[in-house]
Amino acid sequence: MSLSEETLALQRAAHDLMYLGMDGSPVYSDDLSRRNGEVYRLTTALYNSGVKGATVEEQANVCLALLMGYSASFIDHGEKQKHIQEVLDCCWDILDALPVSLLKLRLLTACYGEVFDEPLADEGRTIIASWDSTSLTAEQQEAIEEFQNVVDNPYPWEYIDE
Numbered sequence: 001m002s003l004s005e006e007t008l009a010l011q012r013a014a015h016d017l018m019y020l021g022m023d024g025s026p027v028y029s030d031d032l033s034r035r036n037g038e039v040y041r042l043t044t045a046l047y048n049s050g051v052k053g054a055t056v057e058e059q060a061n062v063c064l065a066l067l068m069g070y071s072a073s074f075i076d077h078g079e080k081q082k083h084i085q086e087v088l089d090c091c092w093d094i095l096d097a098l099p100v101s102l103l104k105l106r107l108l109t110a111c112y113g114e115v116f117d118e119p120l121a122d123e124g125r126t127i128i129a130s131w132d133s134t135s136l137t138a139e140q141q142e143a144i145e146e147f148q149n150v151v152d153n154p155y156p157w158e159y160i161d162e
Contacts, residue, residue, distance in 0.1 A: 003051050003058060007065040010042040014068035036073050043069030047083055052090070056097045060107050063091050067110035088114060100127050102143055109147045116154045124151075 001009070017035045021027035047066055053059035066087045070080055091111050098104045105127045112120040124147050131140060 003049075003053060004061070006042075006046055006049070007058075007061045010039070010046055010065040010069050011061075013039050013042055014065070014072040017072040018068075036075060039069050040073040040075040043073060047087075056094060057103060059090070059094050060098050060103050063087050063094060064103070064107050064110055067091075067107075067114065071110070071113060084114060095123075100130060102137075102140055105143050105147060109143070109150050112147075113150045113154075121151050 013035070017032075017039050020032065020035065043066060046062065046069070051062070053062050067084070070084050070087075088111060091107060095104065095107060095111070098107065105124055108120050108124045108127070111117075112124065128144055128147065136144070
């Protein structure tokens with residue numbers, strides 16, 4: 001499997017796991033467990049491959065796939081936070097070199113979802129504002145919704161005392 005196929009497979013599997021049951025269909029524990037294990041396996045394989053990509057876009061796709069995989073999977077054998085930090089460290093240089101695009105918005109969203117650094121959200125808002133809202137593709141619309149969800153719900157698994 002090529003690097004682009006591997007990253008796309010992980011992105012697709014992580015996306016499916018993150019949105020499992022969102023269409024109102026029931027979520028069965030065996031299916032959840034199987035999908036979670038598959039995302040973890042794909043994430044670990046891509047991380048351990050050490051391949052970063054030849055172009056800035058390939059590097060961004062690898063980082064995006066890894067961040068999506070780590071975010072979607074709840075398996076952690078003690079290495080997850082270290083690996084996420086290493087991926088984020090790569091992202092800072094990639095984001096500076098990556099042109100304004102759907103890929104950049106998706107990577108900004110994934111990074112923001114880990115560190116909640118407001119300049120990342122500001123850059124995402126700038127990209128969205130630069131798009132013609134009357135001619136958005138389905139992928140752009142989904143990326144905007146995902147961005148808004150992450151920005152509006154920065155701590156989805158924590159209770160905040162008020």
